[in-house]
Amino acid sequence: MSKQRILIVDDDENIAELISLYLTKECFETMMVHDGGAVMEAFHSFEPDLILLDLMLPGKDGYQICREIRAESSVPIMMLSAKGEVFDKVLGLELGADDYMIKPFDNKEMVARVKAILRRTAPAAAASETAAAQDQVVMLPDLAVSLSNYSVTYMDTPLYMTAREIEILYLLASNPNQVFTREQLLDRLWGYDYVGDSRTVDVYIKRLRKKLPDHPNWRLSTVWGVGYRFEVNK
Numbered sequence: 001m002s003k004q005r006i007l008i009v010d011d012d013e014n015i016a017e018l019i020s021l022y023l024t025k026e027c028f029e030t031m032m033v034h035d036g037g038a039v040m041e042a043f044h045s046f047e048p049d050l051i052l053l054d055l056m057l058p059g060k061d062g063y064q065i066c067r068e069i070r071a072e073s074s075v076p077i078m079m080l081s082a083k084g085e086v087f088d089k090v091l092g093l094e095l096g097a098d099d100y101m102i103k104p105f106d107n108k109e110m111v112a113r114v115k116a117i118l119r120r121t122a123p124a125a126a127a128s129e130t131a132a133a134q135d136q137v138v139m140l141p142d143l144a145v146s147l148s149n150y151s152v153t154y155m156d157t158p159l160y161m162t163a164r165e166i167e168i169l170y171l172l173a174s175n176p177n178q179v180f181t182r183e184q185l186l187d188r189l190w191g192y193d194y195v196g197d198s199r200t201v202d203v204y205i206k207r208l209r210k211k212l213p214d215h216p217n218w219r220l221s222t223v224w225g226v227g228y229r230f231e232v233n234k
Contacts (some may be wrong), residue, residue, distance in 0.1 A: 003029040004118060007048035009039055009065070010080065011057050015103075019052060022107045023114065036060030040068060043075075050118055052110075053097075054080045063095060070096035074162040076117045080105075093203040098164065120163070120189075138173040140232065141217045145170050152212075159211055164189070168204050169212070172220065172230035181227040201228075 006023055010016040011034050020030040031046045033039050037059030043051070051069070055062035066077055079092045079100040089100050098117055101110060136147035144153040147170045152159045161169070167189050172180065180188075182201040190200075205228055209220060218232045 003027055004049040005029045005031070005046060006114065007039075007042060007046055007051045008032045009036070009052065009057065009062070010034065010054040011036075012054075018107065019110065022111055026111055026115075028114075034058075036062070036065055039065050043069060043073075048075060050114060051075060051077045052080060052114075053077050056082065063091070066092070066095045066097055074160070076163075078113065078117060090199055090203055093200060094206065096162065096207075098162075120167075136170070136174075138170060140173065140215075142215060143173075143212075143218065145173050154212060161208075161211060165204060165208055165211070168201075169208055169220075169230075172228065173218075176218075176230055176232035179223050179227055179229045184227065 006028050008016050008019050008023075008030055010019070010032070013032075013034055016032045016034065020032055023030050031042060031048070033042045036057035039053075039057075039060070053062045053065060057065075062079055066079070069075065069077065076098040077096065079089075079097045080103060081100065082103040092100055099113060101113065138145045142155050144151075145166065146152070147166065150163055150166050152161050152166055152169065168185065171185070171188060172178075185201050205220065205222075212220065214220075216233075218230065221229055221231045223229055
């Protein structure tokens with residue numbers, strides 16, 4: 001079995017080396033990049049399973065890099081920000097980041113969170129095992145959401161979505177008209193070990209709405225003061 005690859009993007013070579021050391025001990029293969037302008041070339045050649053992305057970089061900042069990667073890939077991204085830097089975690093999530101950590105951080109926690117992200121964003125192998133006996137697909141007029149192969153099709157056209165977006169959409173669509181609070185969605189999809197707040201859910205719902213327009217037979221709706229539901233006309 002090949003090692004999972006992690007691209008470490010940080011202009012501080014000492015920090016990058018330390019992160020690489022801890023990840024290598026956990027049997028990950030790593031590659032380090034110290035200049036923002038060189039990230040996309042490294043991304044295409046290394047084909048990482050996850051990216052640790054510092055915000056403040058020479059050449060190109062982490063926000064712009066995140067935008068460029070999300071334009072072509074759903075590879076998980078964990079943003080890194082030094083304490084004291086202006087870091088809007090909601091903006092980072094809106095751009096498509098999966099998680100964030102504030103420096104200085106505990107390296108053991110960093111490794112644990114890397115593993116957690118990879119567990120929940122590695123759909124192909126996990127889905128093929130868990131869905132072998134039961135095809136996990138929701139079929140609605142003009143919409144198909146498959147958790148078996150992590151795909152969404154609208155009006156016979158595949159939609160580009162990240163693994164987390166598909167998981168949220170599948171959970172809501174497979175429980176039509178049921179209201180989920182933000183806390184319930186965090187618990188069901190992120191798990192008890194997630195370090196974040198309920199605004200994370202709002203960001204993902206916003207991203208889903210941009211990609212999936214309302215339909216005469218169904219729509220993703222807000223229940224004000226409570227949470228979200230996938231409304232389906234009966």
